[in-house]
Amino acid sequence: MTSSEDPKTFSVDLTNCDREPIHLLGTIQDFGFIVAISFDWLIQRVSSNVERFTGKSPDDLLGNPLGVLLNDAIIRMLRSRLHMLSSADASERIFGVHLLSADKTFDVSLHVSGQSIILEAEPSGESQSVSPGALVRSMSGRLQRTQSAQELFDESVRQLRGVTGFDRVMLYRFNEDGAGTVVSEALRNGLEAFKGLNYPATDIPVQARALYIRNRVRTIADVDATPVSIDPLHDPNSMPLDLSMSVLRSVSPIHIEYLKNMGVSASYSISVVIDGRLWGLFALHHYAPRRLSMEMRDATELFGLMISLMIEGRLASEQRKAEENARELHDRFVGKIMSLTPSVADLSDFANDLRDIIPADGFAVWANGSVKGYGKTPPVEDMPALARFLNRAAANRVYSSDELGAVYPPARAYEGHVAGILSIPISRSPRDYLMFFREEIVHTVTWAGNPQDKQAGNGADGLRLSPRKSFEAWKETVRGRSRSWTAAEKKASEALRVSILEVLVRFTEETSRQQVIAQQQQELLIAELNHRVRNILALIRALVTQSKATATSVDDFSRIVSGRIQALARAHNQITDEKYAPQSLSEIIQTEVEAYIGGKVERVELTGVNVLVSPQAFSILALVFHEMVTNSAKYGSLSDSTGRVLVGWTIDNQGFCVIRWREEGGPAVQRPSRRGFGSTIIERSIPHDLGGEAEVNYKLAGLEARFAIPPRAFEIGPEHRNGIGTQGDQTQAAARTGGQMPGTREWTLMxxxxxxxxxxxxxxxxxxxxxxxxxxxxxxxxxxxxxxxxxxxxxxxxxxxxxxxxxxxxxxxxxxxxxxxxxxxxxxxxxxxxxxxxxxxxxxxxxxxxxxxxxxxxxxxxxxxxxxxxxxxxxxxxxx
CATH class of the missing domain: 3.40.50.2300 (Response regulator)
Structure with a gap:
């Protein structure tokens, strides 16, 4: 806190009313006392009137445990209530407590402020105990029977005056600019009516409005009472006590003077908070000192919460009806333009439909640097400058003002004709607009006294601003303003903006959008092609490198590499010929058999259901069976004239396609002495790339192998086949497998x-x-x-x-x-x-x-x- 905000040194002048530290005044009202307690229950501060209520002076209490003032039972009760606080702005209230002795009861409020527990106590009221729930229930019956928002306002002030006994009860509603209007009033006979009067925003400063949201009720029992100081004023860190949530917090001297100028001796307020914002206040005035008991204040606070919800519901219902009507007109308009192919300029043809959705006295479409207008609009020659202003003000959002001349001074020249504007941007660059205009409405505002009638003078605290002394009705003629744009109209305009943009994008920007899409697709294809080509090159390099490990001559090396490349090429051809569709498993094996052993094809028997292998698995299987056929032709059953190969596949209980390869009638099989690249492909490709299984057994009578293909890599075709299949659908894997095969390699070591x-x-x-x-x-x-x-x-x-x-x-x-x-x-x-x-x-x-x-x-x-x-x-x- 700066020294300029110290409650003892702060001086109110013509510029700083909104910064007066009204929550740090360092004083309380005199109808109760306050004790600030540390979290280890030591007394930190007390109000200077504590001796009047407790018989103990501040010197007796400060720095001592709370037990010197209250007994153990009371302290235990306070501890338990403290644990019930739900938030920083919450407080607990206890009524009729024998706080100090058995013969006198107090009402107690408990809350936390900074590093202190704040205990406030005041003598209990003499009236019969009040049940907040019962009181509010009795008040709510009549309120629920009201039909309109105004009837609800009128009944609520009557009910409040009946239960509180105040001379005047007003419902004060805030406008968007902070000023407010008395929308309803109940008062004692003989008093001047304030209903309909307006009060400037400065009557309730910003910091006061913030406190009204945090602390929903506020009592001023006697404007002539002398404030009671907090002892000590500052803590060891030179900070005053924050009394924001205090029920006894004293009143700003400026506000006291304001109430005295009105002739008011006591006041009470109840906040109406809707959606976290201060919508209004119930302001209760009495022309003699008056204090409601804490119990009654608690009941009226509950009433304030209930009436806030009821007002919110009534206002929401009225807004919902307006929005439903606007939505019906909106849907009808969108249906019309959807059946056509309008440009931005063509929207002027729908001027009447648009003015039904958003009521206005004039309408214009600004598009491509020209304007078409209907009804009351600014002069055509002034429209380019107005559009440039909107480019700065609107920022691609709906913009509205009911006093255009105040924000755009050149509009003063035609404010007698047009005073309000609502603009809807309907393109980005160049910025085009739909503009709705409203004419000036010259009207009279009745203020509670002249808002400017304030005088500065030297007082005890230095230069200060005095509140106006007269609150007699003072009329002001207001010019240059139109009827305000309602929240429902602004919401309808935003919905209209979105719909128009969608339609215009569909009809007028389709060509541009298609060009962008085509360019993006081209870039994507180039990137994918680049990826594929690099993978293919990497695959060929690996094939060449790894195949040399098992080659015995240049010709042998050439044959091995050629065979493996051809296997991939055949797989790739089968995929692309069938447009990347699933291919028959039998066709994979048949293609490799025919390509490698030619005339021995009848010695390979294929049996199994019609399994169609997915494109992602095709080239993996092509390489595996290429190696199987190659090995059989070199060393196994197909290497002589008598052997044969039996290949069959079935679907097991887990949905895997289990392929069994069995060789018979060939030379005796011996396990290879070294592990070559081909063996690695056979044993590791299917588990690694497909998540399946591979097992090879080198039995003396003939090699046997088992491969399991997971369900995601194949599907069952429409018919079953036996024997060697005819050419049909094949699988792709070349693109995905487009990779390398390691065998042995000589590396240049770094x-x-x-x-x-x-x-x-x-x-x-x-x-x-x-x-x-x-x-x-x-x-x-x-x-x-x-x-x-x-x-x-x-x-x-x-x-x-x-x-x-x-x-x-x-x-x-x-x-x-x-x-x-x-x-x-x-x-x-x-x-x-x-x-x-x-x-x-x-x-x-x-x-x-x-x-x-x-x-x-x-x-x-x-x-x-x-x-x-x-x-x-x-x-x-x-x-x-």
Whole structure:
């Protein structure tokens, strides 16, 4: 708190009324006393009148435990009530408490202010105990029978005057500018009526309105009473006590003078709060001192809550009817323009329909720098400047003003003709508008006294502003204003804006939208093509590299590579010929058999239901069965003239397609002495890429294999087939498998000062293509990686990260149905360096969490590119 806001030094002048610290005045009203208690129940402050009520002076109490004032039973009760406080602005009230002695009762209020528990007490009222619930129920019966909002206002002030006995009860409603109007009144005979009078916003300053929301009732028992000070005024940190929620809080001297000028000796107010905003006040005036008991104040506060809900309901009902009418007109208008193909300028043809939705005296359409107007509008030559003003004021939103000249001074020139505007922007650039205009309404406002009749003079507190002394009706003629735009009309205009924009986008911006879409599609296709081409190149590179491990000559090497490439090509052709549709499993096997063994095709028997393999699995199976056929032709049943191969498939109880490959009649089978690239493809492709199973048994009588394909990778066709199938639907996998096959490879090893770059490290390799992952696995191991954990999906990678200690990661961006981006934050949080591998072009956008220096190695990558990128990533992490 600044010194200028200290309640003892603050001086009210012509500029700072709204900053008077009315909650920090440091005094209370004299009909009760206050005790501020620390949370360890020591007395911090008391009001200076405490001795009058308790017999103990401030010096007897300050700094001592609360037990020197109250007995243990009372303190226990206060503790339990303190625990019931639900929020910072809540308070607990206890009525008829024998606080100090058995012969006298007090009403007590308890709340928390900052670091203090505030105990306020006042003698209980002499009247019979009041039940807030019963009182409100009795008042609500008549209120519920009222038909309109005004009847509700009138009945509520009558009920309040009846139960409180105040001379005058007014319902005061705030306008949007903070000024207010007395909308209903009940008063004692012989008093001047205030109903219909207006009060300026300065009569209830901003900070007072904020307190009315927090503290829903406010009592001033006697304007002539001397305020009672808080002892001490400041705490050890030089802060006064915040009395915002106090029931005894004293009154601003300015407000006391205001009430005295009105002849009022006591007042009471009840807030009407709707949607968290101060909608109005019940203002109760009495012309002699009057204090309602705390129990009665509690009952009227409950009444205020109830009447707030009732008023909100009545107002909402009236607004709902207006909105329903506007919606019906809106739907009719939209139906008309939907059947046509209007431009922005053509909307002027619907002027009458639009003015039905939003009542106005004039209407204009500003479009493409020209205007069409109907009824009362500003002069045509002034419209360009008005449009430029709206460009600044509207900010692409509905804009309204019932006093255009006040916000746009050039409009003063024609305010006698047009005074109010509501504009609806219906395009972005250039900005076009629908404009609704209302004519000036010259009207008279009756104020409770002249609002400007305030005088400044020197008082005890220095220069101060005195409230006006006369509250006799004072009439002011208001010019330059139109009828206000209602909340329902503003809501209807926003709905109209959205609907018109939708229609105009549909009809007038369709060509532009299609061009944008076409460009986006072209960019997407180019990016996808780039990705596919890079993957294909990476696949070919891996095939060439890995196939040399088992080749015995150049011709043998050429034949192996050619066979594997042709297997992929055949799979790709089968997919594309059938427009990427599921393909027959029998066709996959038949194609490989016919391509490799030609005349021996009758020695391969295929049996099973008509299984159609999904495009995502097709090339995986094509490669697997290419290797199976190749191995059989080299070493197995198809290598002589007597052997044969039996291939059959069924659907098991879990929905898997189980394929069994059995060879018989060929030479004796021996388990291979070394594990080649072909064996790796057979055993690892289906589990890795499809999530299935693969098992190979080298039995002496003939090789047997079992493959299980998960249900998501195939479907059952419309008919069953036996024997070798005819050509039909085939599966795609070449695009997805577009990857590499590792066999043995000779690497050019890159080293660091301590040996191999990855020496002793555990590497996470995220790659959904088994061939590419096998190639990369061997590359990483050759550079010293202790282990290479391979994951084909984000979920599998997360499991590895949770279970294993990972030192560096290599992430393929595209994992088929997902990307590896969700792993970035995990790696960053754990301090694990990583690089991306991608088949996309340069424009790929990486997650922000990856940082500005993240690297992406493009497929097909060379050993040197990958290792250098990993080196830089590891070094950056070490130097971070």
């Amino acid at each position: 080293t660091s000062d301590n040996g191999l770059l990855l020496d002793g490290m555990n590497v996470l390799l995220v790659e959904d293509n088994i061939i590419i992952s096998m190639d990369a696995e061997q590359l990483l191991e050759s550079h010293g990686a202790k282990t290479v954990a391979i994951a084909a999906s984000v979920s599998e990678a997360r499991r590895i990260l949770n279970d294993d200690a990972i030192h560096v990661a290599m992430l393929d961006v595209n994992l088929g149905a997902e990307t590896s981006f969700p792993l970035v934050q995990i790696l960053v949080d754990r301090g694990i360096p990583f690089v991306f591998v991608t088949g996309y072009g340069e424009k790929i956008e990486f997650p922000e969490a990856a940082g500005p220096n993240v690297e992406a190695v493009k497929k097909p990558f060379s050993e040197e590119e990958l290792i250098k990128a990993l080196t830089r990533a590891i070094e950056r992490k070490r130097n971070a």
